[in-house]
Amino acid sequence: MSNKFVYVFGPSKTEGAADMKDRLGGKGANLAEMCRLGISVPPGLTISAEVCTVYTEQGADAVRKLIESEVLQGVAFVEKEMGKKFGDAADPLLVSVRSGSRASMPGMMDTILNLGLNDEAVVGLTNKSGNERFAWDSYRRFIQMYGDVVMGLKPESKEDHDPFEVIIDEIKEKKGVELDTQLEVADLKHMVSEFKALIRNRLGREFPNNPWDQLWGAIMAVFQSWDNDRAKLYRKMNDIPDSWGTAVNVQSMVFGNLGDHSGTGVAFTRDAASGEDIFNGEFLVNAQGEDVVAGIRTPQQITLEGSRRWAQLAQVSEEDRRSKFPSLEELMPEIYQQLLKTETALENHYKDMQDIEFTIQEGKLWMLQTRSAKRTGAAMVRAAMEMLQQGLIDEKTALLRVTPDRLNELLHPVFDRQAVKSARSIAHGLPASPGAATGQIVFFADEAEEWVAKGKTVILVRQETSPEDLRGMAVAKGILTARGGMTSHAAVVARGMGKCCVSGAGSVRVDPKARTMTVGGKVYKEGDWVSLDGSTGQVYEGQVPTKDADLSGDFGKLMELAERYKRLAVRANADTPEDARVARNFGAVGIGLCRTEHMFFEGDRIKSVREMILAQDEAGRRKALAKLLPMQRGDFEGIFKAMDGLPVTIRLLDPPLHEFLPHDETNQREMAKEMGLSYEEIKNRVDDLHEANPMMGHRGCRLGITYPEITEMQARAIIEAALNCKAQGINPKVEIMIPLVGTVREFNAQAKVIRSTAEAVFAERKATIDFMVGTMIETPRGALVADSIGKQAEFFSFGTNDLTQMTLGFSRDDIGKFLPVYLKDGMYEQDPFQSIDQKGVGQLVQMAAQKGRSVRANIKLGVCGEHGGDPASIDFFHRVGLDYVSCSPFRVPIARLAAAQAAISNK
Structure with missing residues (x-):
């Protein structure tokens, strides 16, 4: 730790600067920078974020001992700058106490204003300002904020209102007014008395009268707020490390409530x-x-x-x-x-x-x-591209200015204009955060979480949101508030999340206790459907259909720019011609994973698959496979046409056969009737296929080795489809991938079937087509012996989903039972199935890449697991030297931008 913990800023002296965010937090660093630019900033002092760690580890006493002398010097500096004394009853220096992490966390931590007031100072403030109403309004605000933030006086339940606001409402009701600005000084004095009594009665202690006690209490409360629930959740949502801590800014007050010229x-x-x-x-x-x-x-x-x-x-x-x-x-x-x-x-x-x-x-x-x-994501893109055009920033900065995951907001549907014309608009508010959202009304954040956990889609409706609503806002499809403007909490946080938000819909009356909202005399209950247009501020009754978003303009320019800088190619995981077309429209340069088993579930195909599984011998299996052959061939033709001239990696059958059979008696009996077999025959076959751990059992290349006729049928379908497309003037680029290989012998056994089948087709058709045979590296052993496999395989595609599962020993199906605890306790920094475990699984990827290239310099290396669409993982894959990543079609633009950023950041 450094020897200095408090930094002052003001017109006569400024000790910080914009490049000191790690120490001073964003707020403190920028306050100092504005002072250096000659901008009028109320003077103050910033307590370093390092001290937050001391507070967390050692407590308030250790903090006060560490920084007390520096804080005293800092306050003395502010007193000199302002010409006032802190704690002086006649002309009091009042201060605000605010948080400030190096990453912006709006509303997540705590703030106290007007600190330094007491029963004597409020008289002095009255005399100096000549405005008794202002002085007492400032005093009641201070007690209310301090009582809440520092002393912890909160509503007793989620349905209850803020206890301070209850007192305000009661006084307003007696006076017959709506705004506290209309209250008289006597009412404000009464309010102060009632606030203090509330604190005394509810907390069993007096409101502190000594300004220095107030100050130390506020400083510790801000440090403590770094670990409140909403701040921790916000950090988790935005990948902000817990270790950063928050700085504390103590700044002289300036007053906007001094009358009509303020x-x-x-x-x-x-x-x-x-x-x-x-x-x-x-x-x-x-x-x-x-x-x-x-x-x-x-x-x-x-x-x-x-x-x-x-x-x-x-x-x-x-x-x-x-x-x-x-x-x-x-x-x-x-x-x-x-x-x-x-x-x-x-x-x-x-x-x-x-x-x-x-x-x-x-x-x-x-x-x-x-x-x-x-x-919002749309604003990120437009601002970056316009700043580039205006010469404010260069191309690399423009690319780095857009967070890849925020492009997701631009890729999903918006309301169909024709549908909107016939929709019933029930209210309008401010277009606080764009997008379209349809869901069922809920009125409380925790219930929004519960509903979403049950698979429901919700719109969070509030009078106004507060930081405590963060969890509900995070899971809701959209947010509707009756109060607030474009800079209200709901609007700012929704934009930060990329959530659709309509704020300040004044015609909406929210009754949280009754769980209703009333608009135009009609009552809408919890669970009713509404639709929000965050781009226009309209609120519609019921569900409004959507259509695909427009991805031209600035978005297109950003993608063009990304193409000029990225090295990693971006392919898509696509199993149908439609998926392939969507991926190509988003800029994918091929298919990195076509899962053939997904085709088996469509229409009547499942019946043929089941016939194959139930067959007693090879002849029976071949008979069933013959029915599947034309279906598979047709699928591959559609995909080759959609990806004309681009590579298509087709994975042979991977999942265990039991996945194609029903496991409950009702469906087994139904299947028996459909197949003309007895229930016992079906049940016995299902029992025969049962495995204790099927994801590590009879699947992948093991199926093809046990039943080579399956591999033969799939290889024939692929090659015949490619030849048919070639005859039509289409240029198919075929890559056949063998899954779950752990030894070179497994690879060779399957590659022999593929190549011999291809030769047979070539002889039959008197035509040929180029194709590659490679493997999916998804077992740790496959990575460890990648040099021996690489001598035979023409490409590796890392299946990082299974590689993560097998390396860590984590089941994707069961990880939810313990992963939240692991993440909370810091066992892992992030979900290893969402962002690759670079130190463990990542090292296997790097090792396999090096081993593969050591025996085949031109081997093609890619990733087809879910990590292929994760920006942090893409940065790692760039550094490892892979050739491409593959992800779901709707994440292709995200991956393209992330690949460009990786190239820029790692030069």
Whole structure:
């Protein structure tokens, strides 16, 4: 650890910079950087993220002992900068205490504002500001936040409201008003008294009066919030290491709630939903920052253009817009111009879309934060390509700026326009995060998890979301809120997740206790279906059909750019001509895995497969296989046509035969009747095929060695299909793959059947076709002896699903029983079936690749397991030197971008 733990920032002295995020967190580093750029930032101090580790391992006492003297010096610096004393009752220096990890985690950790107030300081604040209402409103806000965040006073159940809000509502109800800004000073004083009594009665202790006690309590609470449930979940969802910790920022307060010449807001240098190069954001007059984020008041737009767009979506007349919701550009033109100049400077400096927070205090603009903005996948692509065109960034930066997995948002269907015309729109809100989502209404985050676990599709409906709703938001198809704007918690987090979100649908009345939402007098209950269009803000009744998304424009340009930089080719796992066409449209340059067994389940084919399995001898099996031959041949012809000129790797039959037979008595009896056999005959055959561990039993090449006529039929179907296509002017590139090989003798036995069958077909047809024979490396032994196998095989394709299963000894079917515990306890950093275990399974891949190339320099090496579509795994496969990866058709663009990023990052 370093010897310095506290870094100050302000106009006279700044100790940090943007490149110190590891130590100061994103917020602290960027506050320091803004100071260096000459931007007006309230002075403060940042406690290093290293201290968070001390808190986690040793506790609060050790932290205070470690940093107390530096914190005292830091506060003294802020006092000098602001000309105020912390704890001075006559003219108190008030501070905010905020979290700040090196990775942005919006709303996941805790914040306390107005710290330093007590019964004496609120009088001093009144005298200095000349605004008694402001002083007491600030005091009640502080008690409410501190009581919740630091002292832990929470609702007693999920159905209960915030106990502080209950008191506010009761006072408002007695006064007959809707907004707390209409409350009188006497009401606010009463509220403060009630808040303190609530804390005393519920927690059994007094609200702290000493500002220094308040400060240390807040600092420790922020460190503690690094390990709250929502922060841990967010880190898991976004691959943020637990070891990073959070810094703590203690910053002098500036006030947006000092009257009509004050305000606060959040803005984006570009549209975070679409990526459009337009400055946008929301603000509130006479408010503090949490009012905007929480969405408890209807926010106003910063720009005139944004205000007019909002009014059109919200169906607000131009007259009402000007009088009730004027833009900052209209209301405070000089402040707007300063803000516009600042946002331009920040984007040009960071060369990335920025999310900025600001406060206006009595006509002076203060910047409170800037960070790389959370954005949708569509916005990532558009912003990256437009910044490239504008000369802000280069091609490599543009490619690295887009997170590969976020392309997934652009690849899936959107609402069919014709279907939308006939759909019943029941409400409209703000298009907070684009996309289409259809699901059943649920009102609580934990119940959303439960419903999804049962296979249901849900829309999470809330009055407004809070960070505690993160789990439900993560599993929901879409999010609908009655309150909040484009910068509310729901909107920001949904965009970060790539979730469809409609926020601020004011006509929706949510009653969580009754589990209903009411729109236009109609009541919708939990379980009713609704559809959300996050691109327009429309809410539709029932289920609305979808259609494929358009992948041209900026998306197409990004893919073209990726092609210029990537080295790894990207193929697709496809078993049908339709899958092959989809894959090719997405840019796949071949098929890396065609699973022939998937073809056996279609239509009447399963009957012929079962005849083959039930046959008593080779002659019976051949008779059944003869029925399958034309079906398989037709399948392969369709795939070769779809992939004309591109390689197609066809895997011979792999799964154990028992998978093609029913295992329950009802279906066995039905099959017996269909096959003209007795139930006992079927049952006995099923029993004969039973294996204790079928995935490591009679399957793969073992089937072909036991029953070579199966391999013979499949080889004939493949070769005949290729010859038929060649005769039609199509260029089939055939690669036949033998599965589950562990010894060269297994490979040779199957390769002999394939090649002799091909020669027989060539003689019959008096025509030939080039083809390759290779193997799937999916057993540890196959990897270990890859040099001997490589002398015979023309290509290796790593089946990393089974290779992971056999190497780790983990069953894919049973891993769910213990993997969550393993991940939670750090036994593994990620699910090894989703991202390859580089230190274990990865080493086998690397070894096999080296051994294969040592005996056959031109051997083709690829991956066809699920890891072929995982960006982190693709980076590893690039470094190992493989030739291609293969993944599902809809992950092909993701893999293409990841391959380009791997090439750039590993140069």
